[in-house]
Amino acid sequence: MRFDTRLIHEAQSPDPLTGAVNPPVYLSSTFRQSAPNRAKGFVYGRTGNPTRAVLEAVLAGIESGRAGLAFSSGLGALTTLLEAFGSKSRIVAMDDLYGGSWRLLDHHRRQFGLRTEFLDLGEASVATKALSEPADLVYVESPTNPLLKLVDLRALARRAHDAGALLAVDNTFATPAHQRPIELGADIVLHSTTKYLGGHSDVIGGALVLKNRALGRRYAWLQNAVGAVPSPFDCYLTLRGIRTLGVRMRAHEAAARAVARELEGHRKVLKVHYPGLSSHPQHALARRQMSGFGGIVSVEVRGGLGGAKRFLRGLRVFTLAESLGGVESLVDHPASMTHASVPREQREAHGVTDGLLRLSCGIEDPADLVEDVRSALGRI
Numbered sequence: 044m045r046f047d048t049r050l051i052h053e054a055q056s057p058d059p060l061t062g063a064v065n066p067p068v069y070l071s072s073t074f075r076q077s078a079p080n081r082a083k084g085f086v087y088g089r090t091g092n093p094t095r096a097v098l099e100a101v102l103a104g105i106e107s108g109r110a111g112l113a114f115s116s117g118l119g120a121l122t123t124l125l126e127a128f129g130s131k132s133r134i135v136a137m138d139d140l141y142g143g144s145w146r147l148l149d150h151h152r153r154q155f156g157l158r159t160e161f162l163d164l165g166e167a168s169v170a171t172k173a174l175s176e177p178a179d180l181v182y183v184e185s186p187t188n189p190l191l192k193l194v195d196l197r198a199l200a201r202r203a204h205d206a207g208a209l210l211a212v213d214n215t216f217a218t219p220a221h222q223r224p225i226e227l228g229a230d231i232v233l234h235s236t237t238k239y240l241g242g243h244s245d246v247i248g249g250a251l252v253l254k255n256r257a258l259g260r261r262y263a264w265l266q267n268a269v270g271a272v273p274s275p276f277d278c279y280l281t282l283r284g285i286r287t288l289g290v291r292m293r294a295h296e297a298a299a300r301a302v303a304r305e306l307e308g309h310r311k312v313l314k315v316h317y318p319g320l321s322s323h324p325q326h327a328l329a330r331r332q333m334s335g336f337g338g339i340v341s342v343e344v345r346g347g348l349g350g351a352k353r354f355l356r357g358l359r360v361f362t363l364a365e366s367l368g369g370v371e372s373l374v375d376h377p378a379s380m381t382h383a384s385v386p387r388e389q390r391e392a393h394g395v396t397d398g399l400l401r402l403s404c405g406i407e408d409p410a411d412l413v414e415d416v417r418s419a420l421g422r423i
C-alpha cells in the first residue's frame with residue numbers, strides 16, 4: 044500500500060467485536076487478570092492501553108520502524124530517550140534545535156554530567172571531526188527549528204555508527220509524509236505529535252519510533268518506568284489527525300511555497316529560509332532526502348525587533364502564537380517566544396536574531412496567506 048493509504052489503513056482494521064471503523068477509546072486504567080499475572084495483553088494503563096497500542100503501531104508503520112511508543116509530549120519523549128544515557132555518555136547534538144529540546148539537553152548536561160556538545164552538524168567537516176571520537180548519541184533536527192537548516196541524514200548515520208553512536212532524528216517539521224529518517228539510516232525518530240501529526244492544535248503529545256525490536260523493547264521498558272504516557276483520548280485525537288496527514292502536508296507545502304516566493308526579494312526582507320527555494324543553500328540535499336519541503340518558512344525582516352513587531356501587528360490571518368503544524372496559520376517570534384530559553388549570544392551566533400519570524404503556513408487558501416504577508420510587510 045502507498046503512504047496515503049497506509050495513513051488510513053495501517054494497523055487500523057475495524058474492531059473485530061463490533062465492526063466499528065474507528066478504534067474504541069478504552070478509558071480503563073486497569074485490566075482484569077484471570078489469575079495472578081495472567082492478563083489478555085493489557086495489565087495497567089501506564090504500561091499499555093489498547094487505544095494507545097493502535098496509535099503506536101500506526102506510528103511505527105508510517106515512520107518505517109519496528110516499534111512505536113507514544114508519550115504525553117514531545118519533551119516527554121526526549122526525556123525518556125535521554126534516560127538510556129548516563130553520566131559518562133557523550134552526546135553530539137545539533138546547535139539549532141527547538142528551544143525546549145536545547146534546554147532539556149543542557150539541563151541533563153549540567154545536572155547529570157552528560158558530555159553534550161552542540162555543533163553545526165549540517166557542516167560535513169564539523170560532523171566528521173566531532174565523530175572521529177567515540178560517542179553514544181547523535182541528536183539532530185532536519186529541517187531545524189527555526190532556521191530550517193538541513194543535515195545529510197544518510198551521511199550522518201554512517202558517521203554516527205562508525206563512532207559507535209545511535210542517530211536520533213526529530214522529524215517533527217518534515218513528518219513522515221515528506222521524510223523518513225529510518226529509511227536513511229537513523230535508529231530513532233522523535234516527534235512532537237502536538238504539531239503536524241495531531242494537526243489541529245488540540246492535543247499535546249510525543250512519540251519515539253525505533254528502528255529495531257531490541258531498541259523497541261529497551262524503550263518500552265523506559266516508557267513504563269518513566270511514565271510520561273498520553274491519555275487514551277489524546278491517542279484517539281492523534282490517530283484522527285494522522286489519517287489526513289497526506290492531504291494536509293500537500294496543502295501546507297503549497298501555502299509555504301507561495302508565501303516563501305512572496306517574501307523572497309521583497310525590499311523589507313533580509314532573508315528567507317525555506318528548503319523548497321532554490322536559493323536555500325541545501326536545496327539540492329532537500330530534493331535528495333525529502334519528498335516535500337514542509338510548511339514552515341522563516342523570514343528575517345528589516346528593522347530588527349521594531350520591524351518584527353510592526354510586521355506582526357499587520358497580520359490578519361496568521362495568529363501570533365507558539366506551536367506550529369495546525370490547520371490554521373501561526374506566526375512565532377523565536378527570540379522572545381519559543382527560543383527565549385537559549386542565551387542571546389548563542390541564539391544570535393547561529394542566526395536567531397530579533398528580526399526573525401517563523402511562519403507556520405496553514406491550509407487556508409494560499410492567496411489569503413500571500414495577501415496577509417504582503418500587507419504586513421507594507422507596515423514595516
Ligand SMILES: *Cc1c(COP(=O)(O)O)cnc(C)c1O
Nearest residue numbers: 116117118141188215235237248
Ligand atoms: C514543539 C517541538 C518539540 C517539543 O514538543 P512538545 O510536544 O511541545 O513537548 C520538540 N521538537 C520540535 C521540533 C518541536 O517543534
